[in-house]
Amino acid sequence: MIGSNVEHEWTFTPAISLYVNCETEAERGELFAELSDGGDVFIPLDSYPFSEKFGWVADEFGVSWQLNLDDDHQA
DSSP, rough: OTTOOOOOOOOOOOTHHHHEEEEEHHHHHHHHHHTTTTEHHHEEEEEEEEEEEEEEETTTSSSSEEEEEEGGGGO
């Protein structure tokens, strides 16, 4: 934990993730590539029943990110 000298046994889990509505496919693709570098891909960038433009990844620190293309920008 930042600012704590006490070691904790907990870490980040996919149970909590940051949800980002991207304005362009390029933005979504760049973020996905950067965040997945050294991390884990849970759901690859693709079209799904719940979203036509979605991906879910954990970065190298274990922070989970859900990246979506904003509905107003989907073609």
